[in-house]
Amino acid sequence: MASTIPDLLRQLRSGHHASSPRLTWYGPGGERIELSGRVLDNWVAKTSNFLAEELEAERGTLVRVDLPAHWKAAIVALAAWQVGAVVVDGADAGTAEITFVGPDHASHTDVTDASGACVAVALGALEMAYPGELPSGAYDYAALVRQFADSFEPFDPPAADDAALATSGSLLTHAELLGRFATPASADSRVLVTAGSGLMDSMAQLLGAWAAGGSAVLLHESVEDTRALRDAEKVSAEDGTAH
DSSP: OOOSHHHHHHHHTSGGGGTSEEEEEEOGGGOEEEEEHHHHHHHHHHHHHIIIIISOOOTTOEEEEEOOSOHHHHHHHHHHHHTTOEEEOGGGGGGOSEEEEOTTTTTOHHHHTSSSEEEEOOOSTTOSSOSSOOOTTOEEHHHHHTTSOSOOOOSSOOOTTSEEEEETTEEEEHHHIIIIISOOOOTTOEEEEEGGGOHHHHHHHHHHHHHTTOEEEEEOTTSOOOHHHHHHHTOOBOOOOOO
16 A cells, blocks of 8 residues: 555556546536546646746645645645645645645735745636736746656655644644545545535545545536436545545
């Protein structure tokens, strides 16, 4: 079983996982995105290279992901963990050295006035650049990330006992991220995850599905959970509750 996110990503890009769907996203306006293990890993690699090369992220760097539950937010969180960064959430978010924000958050003064780097993320599948005016001094994720390599080997990979997730009153290591934080899933199951519970709950369910050799369908909160959708996507498990 994988003990760190780099281990998990190696699993996702190998064997049958590489070509089969690992993450399917349903967004507003009929948007549907399907990522195989290889494509998912490529996106994470590009984002990891962006973090390491452009923003000098490394083991211990504090990264805030101020994004809704979304396939791009999952990519960013995985990339942060792959470079060894610590994802900070809740009360600890103000300590971040790098903050990712979406269109609904990018004007927040607590983000734009904070020290450290700000990365603005366009959430539309076809958006090649951030919509509208970038926050002052922010990096445009959509415009920049595609220029980075689609493979990544960390120079200083995170260890199982390195810090991975800091939330209010709690600090989890990489081993605990997959062994304690991740929501347990049945082997090879296809898990339905609803985005309304927030990014961290969604990440717990996604990690649990992937760690069990399965896949996930992530629904935007505006997308109705129907029997027809479940049948079409061959969903075999309900969404769970994160630890």
